[in-house]
Amino acid sequence: MIRIRSNYAPGGKMGDVEGRDGSAGQGELYRLACLAAEIGVWDWELSSGTISLCPLARKVLGLPSEGPICLADVRALTHPDDAVEMRAALDRALDPEIRSRESYVYRIRRGDSGDIRWLRANGVATFGKVEGRTQAVHYSGSIEDITEREHMRRALVESEARLRVALDAARMAVWELDIESDAVAPSVELNRLYRFPEDARPSANDFRSRYARGEAERLAQAGAEARRRGETQIQTAVRHAFPDGTERTFMLRAALAPADCTGRERAIGVVFDITDQARQEERVETLTHELRHRLKNMATLVAAIASQTWPRDDRYEGFVGRVRALAAATDLMFGNETRSATVQELLESVLKPFRTAHEPIDIHGPKLPVPEPAISGLAMAFHELATNAVKHGALSVPDGRVSVNWHHRPDDGALCLRWTERGGPPVSPPDQEGFGTQLLRRGALPPPNEVKLIFEPGGLVACICIRSERPV
Secondary structure (H helix, E strand, O other), X not given: OEEEOOOEEOOOEEOOEEEOOOOEOHHHHHHHHHHHOOOEEEEEEOOOOEEEEOHXXXXXXXXXXXXXXXXHHHXXXXXXXXXXXXXXXXXXXXXXXXXXXXXXXXXXXXXXXXXXXXXEEEEEEEEEEEOOEEEEEEEEEEEEEOHHHHHXXXXXXXXXXXXXXXXXXXXXXXXXXXXXXXXXXXXXXXXXXXXOOOOOOOOHHHHHOOEOOOHHHHHHHHHHHHHHOOOOEEEEXXXXXXXXXXXXXXXXXXXXXXXXXXXXXXXXXXXXXXXXXXXXXXXHHHHHHHHHHHHHHXXXXXXXXXHHHOOOOHHHHHHHHHHHHHHHHHHHHHOOOOOOOEHHHHHHHHHHHHOOXXXXXXXXXXXXXXXXXXXXXXXXXXXXXXXXXXXOOHHHXXXXXXXXXXXXXXXXXXXXXXEEEEOOOOOOOOOOOOHHHHHHHXXXXXXXXXXXXXXXXXXXXXXXXXXXXXXX
């Protein structure tokens, strides 16, 4: 049997509670538990308006450790912006018809320092008959300082809100797939992008049903091949066909996530709409194909005009040969990049129109392949360098010379090529960057590739490094 002397002693100290055998009773155990959890306890006697606070509760509120406390003292600490909501919560707790036991979070200004702190309070009202009417006679509960947790929670909410705005602006959604169960984690942004109701929970197959014909099989094959190669990431454009007949192209990026505590294997990634970009790339590809075709036709036409104009002597054969070499270089620059080529083969093809009988261009280096994504870009770069040399540099004078050499850079495996001009007119850095320089540095060979132009007094030097591990 438990004998309770008093719940709280005057002055804010909890009274002693013990069992008949002298051991600690339930009240003492409760006090120790609250102390360990850094939770203060209080009791409000409504008839007198006196509030009894344990020492920890006084400390949380910044009140004196001794002396009586009344309701006005505690209410004066409540932040003005939270006072109305706090009073409404209190009214619900003390209303005999409602008897709410809700937990409420609010701010105070500490009584000692004035610092703003976030508190969580829980209370339970005790009801009794007063003059024949049922009403609250005691209101008891706990109080806890949660300032640090509340700041972290609010920072997380703000971060999520900023992320949501960024995702909406980019028409992007984050997704997560449980590979074993083939279940997609619900996401408002993902539903919106795939035109499902925002509160829907579509399955993985529901999302796949939006793919254009053949895309699901292509994605599955690409994922399987990536895993066989030991890769944990994949990036690909995916064509979609929606029920209303519209077609969109999304960029899908995914990575295998570390297994969670349950050992589940997950893929996490983002998906965003690149339809406008994809359509623009298709138009550029069409125009490039048309330009390639017309340039080849023009070279054929020029050769035909030459045959009608000049006798078929050595000068004619030399001219027509250079025109055909120029057509071959053009085809290489605008052709299919799935071919393979060595550096020597590429340079021989691109520079052939600029070479003459006295061989002003010296090409030498080891037999190395050109990374396939860089073939067209590198062909364009050397065509531009040769054209510039003919117009302004070493190839514009009879005694000028050009040398090209290459090697693999040992630290990162990049393919490095060096173009060196000598014997031409003196050169100096241009006052402004022209189209040719822009083409070299950002158009044909953009980062992460490296292009450095050095305007030495004896002639231009171009250093080009192709990173084979990343696409141009």
